[in-house]
Amino acid sequence: MNSDASRRRDVTVADVARAAQVSKAQAARALGNYGAVSDDVRERVLAAAEELDYRPNELARSMNTGKSHTIGVVVGDIENPHFGLATRGITDTAKRSGFNVILINTDEDTAAEIDAVRVLLDKRVDGLIVAPASSVETHHLRRVHESGRPLVLLDRKAPGLDVHTVAVDMEGISHDSTTYLINSGHRRIAFISTLRTDGPYRDGMPLDSSQISDRRDGMKRAFVEADLELPDDLIRLNAGDAESIKKITRELLQRPDPATAIIASDGLIGLSVVEAIQELDLSIPQDVSFLMYDDFAWTRLTTPPLTVIAQPVYDMGVAAAEALIRQIEGRKMPAADPEFMAELIRRGSVAAPKAIDVDH
Amino acid sequence: MNSDASRRRDVTVADVARAAQVSKAQAARALGNYGAVSDDVRERVLAAAEELDYRPNELARSMNTGKSHTIGVVVGDIENPHFGLATRGITDTAKRSGFNVILINTDEDTAAEIDAVRVLLDKRVDGLIVAPASSVETHHLRRVHESGRPLVLLDRKAPGLDVHTVAVDMEGISHDSTTYLINSGHRRIAFISTLRTDGPYRDGMPLDSSQISDRRDGMKRAFVEADLELPDDLIRLNAGDAESIKKITRELLQRPDPATAIIASDGLIGLSVVEAIQELDLSIPQDVSFLMYDDFAWTRLTTPPLTVIAQPVYDMGVAAAEALIRQIEGRKMPAADPEFMAELIRRGSVAAPKAIDVDH
DNA sequence: CTGAAAGCGCTAACAT
DNA sequence: ATGTTAGCGCTTTCAG
Numbered sequence: 001m002n003s004d005a006s007r008r009r010d011v012t013v014a015d016v017a018r019a020a021q022v023s024k025a026q027a028a029r030a031l032g033n034y035g036a037v038s039d040d041v042r043e044r045v046l047a048a049a050e051e052l053d054y055r056p057n058e059l060a061r062s063m064n065t066g067k068s069h070t071i072g073v074v075v076g077d078i079e080n081p082h083f084g085l086a087t088r089g090i091t092d093t094a095k096r097s098g099f100n101v102i103l104i105n106t107d108e109d110t111a112a113e114i115d116a117v118r119v120l121l122d123k124r125v126d127g128l129i130v131a132p133a134s135s136v137e138t139h140h141l142r143r144v145h146e147s148g149r150p151l152v153l154l155d156r157k158a159p160g161l162d163v164h165t166v167a168v169d170m171e172g173i174s175h176d177s178t179t180y181l182i183n184s185g186h187r188r189i190a191f192i193s194t195l196r197t198d199g200p201y202r203d204g205m206p207l208d209s210s211q212i213s214d215r216r217d218g219m220k221r222a223f224v225e226a227d228l229e230l231p232d233d234l235i236r237l238n239a240g241d242a243e244s245i246k247k248i249t250r251e252l253l254q255r256p257d258p259a260t261a262i263i264a265s266d267g268l269i270g271l272s273v274v275e276a277i278q279e280l281d282l283s284i285p286q287d288v289s290f291l292m293y294d295d296f297a298w299t300r301l302t303t304p305p306l307t308v309i310a311q312p313v314y315d316m317g318v319a320a321a322e323a324l325i326r327q328i329e330g331r332k333m334p335a336a337d338p339e340f341m342a343e344l345i346r347r348g349s350v351a352a353p354k355a356i357d358v359d360h
Numbered sequence: 361m362n363s364d365a366s367r368r369r370d371v372t373v374a375d376v377a378r379a380a381q382v383s384k385a386q387a388a389r390a391l392g393n394y395g396a397v398s399d400d401v402r403e404r405v406l407a408a409a410e411e412l413d414y415r416p417n418e419l420a421r422s423m424n425t426g427k428s429h430t431i432g433v434v435v436g437d438i439e440n441p442h443f444g445l446a447t448r449g450i451t452d453t454a455k456r457s458g459f460n461v462i463l464i465n466t467d468e469d470t471a472a473e474i475d476a477v478r479v480l481l482d483k484r485v486d487g488l489i490v491a492p493a494s495s496v497e498t499h500h501l502r503r504v505h506e507s508g509r510p511l512v513l514l515d516r517k518a519p520g521l522d523v524h525t526v527a528v529d530m531e532g533i534s535h536d537s538t539t540y541l542i543n544s545g546h547r548r549i550a551f552i553s554t555l556r557t558d559g560p561y562r563d564g565m566p567l568d569s570s571q572i573s574d575r576r577d578g579m580k581r582a583f584v585e586a587d588l589e590l591p592d593d594l595i596r597l598n599a600g601d602a603e604s605i606k607k608i609t610r611e612l613l614q615r616p617d618p619a620t621a622i623i624a625s626d627g628l629i630g631l632s633v634v635e636a637i638q639e640l641d642l643s644i645p646q647d648v649s650f651l652m653y654d655d656f657a658w659t660r661l662t663t664p665p666l667t668v669i670a671q672p673v674y675d676m677g678v679a680a681a682e683a684l685i686r687q688i689e690g691r692k693m694p695a696a697d698p699e700f701m702a703e704l705i706r707r708g709s710v711a712a713p714k715a716i717d718v719d720h
Numbered sequence: 721c722t723g724a725a726a727g728c729g730c731t732a733a734c735a736t
Numbered sequence: 737a738t739g740t741t742a743g744c745g746c747t748t749t750c751a752g
Contacts (some may be wrong), residue, residue, distance in 0.1 A: 375732085395722095401722085420728090
């Protein structure tokens with residue numbers, strides 16, 4: 001419709017060069033501002049570019065430089081504020097260094113992750129940040145790394161893969177918070193996670209996610225140190241949507257030997273657990289203690305406010321992006337992966353368990 | 361370090377062609393699977409590609425086809441679950457149609473938005489979805505549209521810009537919920553938004569954001585219909601971080617003629633408002649009624665659960681992506697922008713105001 | 721069906 | 737400082 005801007009071919013350096021009466025090379029140099037250009041030429045070129053409304057084709061540029069100034073980010077679920085915040089840390093940092101971000105969601109599905117990585121590689125991103133769905137199926141990640149493309153892992157580790165990883169010390173915080181519960185008098189401590197496994201939890205079962213695996217190990221160590229046994233029957237994996245989480249919560253609380261404390265593996269799960277508890281007309285922490293990973297702002301608003309495990313998610317996003325960009329730009333990497341520390345924030349959802357029911 | 365995969369140049373169609381003993385053109389045809397290729401050739405090429413671990417260079421591909429199979433998304437703040445969900449709707453839909461998403465955050469800053477749009481255009485995205493920070497400064501968007509690049513607006517409208525827009529009927533829902541408050545007995549109804557303006561709110565003041573402007577109009581209409589006047593002094597814009605929101609909330613509640621009901625413009629604001637109310641040791645809804653935009657899951661968990669305005673955010677993301685892709689693929693657009701409907705979900709945070717203080 | 725060759729828009733030698 | 741000439745890796749005429 002429009003008079004001139006409409007259906008016309010994009011204007012290229014050649015057009016600008018012609019208008020400025022210089023060679024394509026000189027125009028390109030002035031525009032890309034590299035090489036040697038006289039003030040006179042630069043001026044004319046810039047003026048012509050302005051006049052013609054020239055915009056560089058970054059694709060073409062990337063083709064010969066080999067750099068796309070784009071990094072790929074692969075996460076399980078942006079909808080989860082945990083990743084939302086981390087992504088924010090990444091994009092803020094990327095922008096600051098002149099990088100753009102292509103974001104791909106995997107729904108925590110390894111097949112989707114493999115595909116995402118391939119797509120990103122095909123698009124010639126300069127580097128990748130991946131929150132791997134599995135700490136075991138990492139062949140695709142190993143290939144990225146071996147091909148020489150910078151790669152940084154976020155949130156989850158991949159044992160055996162020598163890649164810079166930004167994650168918190170999960171074993172430690174899990175141990176500490178479990179100990180806290182034990183010291184508060186709890187023995188029947190439940191743990192709910194969405195991690196998908198074949199069949200229910202069994203002692204010593206290998207867990208695909210380093211995150212969950214480490215948490216299990218931390219819990220176990222806490223119990224062992226207290227000369228107690230980790231109640232395997234209260235470790236509930238394969239939680240899915242809200243309804244399934246509520247169902248699990250009900251089971252945990254309505255069995256003969258109910259859980260007296262529940263640990264939710266993330267904020268989304270925690271939400272449904274708390275809701276289920278409320279629906280059962282039980283109160284926190286009188287009837288059941290509650291603890292969850294992720295310090296979402298709303299946890300301060302419930303009655304009582306929730307005791308949570310805070311992770312420096314934004315900072316981790318920043319750190320991941322910084323490490324990646326450092327790698328891309330060929331600068332030295334820090335000697336070792338700095339471990340980020342999670343923190344137990346004691347608010348009001350943990351108390352001593354009720355006096356034991358002496359049914360029998 | 362690695363034996364072969366390491367420092368070698370990427371393998372190209374030429375390499376595959378050589379290995380398969382065919383021309384570059386034939387190899388490209390087989391690989392890109394277009395044009396005419398005999399079964400024999402295709403087989404050999406594919407085998408060679410597999411063998412050499414060939415991966416197409418999407419940049420090069422995009423260069424001659426002109427399509428990048430990438431759409432740009434520009435939002436104010438991914439960290440906000442509202443946008444997180446919308447983004448999820450977009451990426452899910454994009455993936456389904458074979459498109460990738462480049463995401464850029466603007467912090468609701470128009471300058472950043474202008475820059476983001478330019479970057480995306482330079483990267484030759486096939487189309488753009490923008491949640492414009494301003495409904496007034498839209499010159500950059502107009503240029504996109506006029507240049508012929510598909511563009512869809514999300515969440516906020518841009519009057520005068522004839523672009524497909526996915527947004528909810530804000531005036532309507534604002535009117536309805538304000539009426540609900542008025543019918544509950546409220547007259548002193550406050551509204552808090554982060555919209556940045558020059559100076560405090562004045563009656564009839566032009567508001568840069570269609571969203572906020574429409575909400576104001578809806579409130580006003582509700583008051584007018586009830587033969588009342590909208591209390592301009594309770595319309596508070598320029599709210600910023602959590603602390604500033606709390607401060608505004610305190611002012612609203614501690615003045616001589618305090619607000620008896622507060623409407624928070626989004627879930628992030630709502631969070632801080634509720635927190636401030638709790639800190640003042642006031643209770644909802646006995647001391648003050650509360651209503652907020654965004655039906656975040658946690659609003660069901662507070663005591664009382666919060667009355668909110670739910671918007672079909674995910675579906676809107678889907679719709680925006682679908683509309684954009686339809687445009688990209690040159691298919692017909694629906695006659696008009698379908699309006700999405702928000703819904704007032706009455707939970708427990710609205711009640712009649714306390715008997716009026718008869719100080720004077 | 722196949723191959724040679726041109727070209728997308730830009731950068732990067734290489735001359736001058 | 738400037739221009740000429742090759743490419744980057746792929747798609748796309750155009751002949752055969």
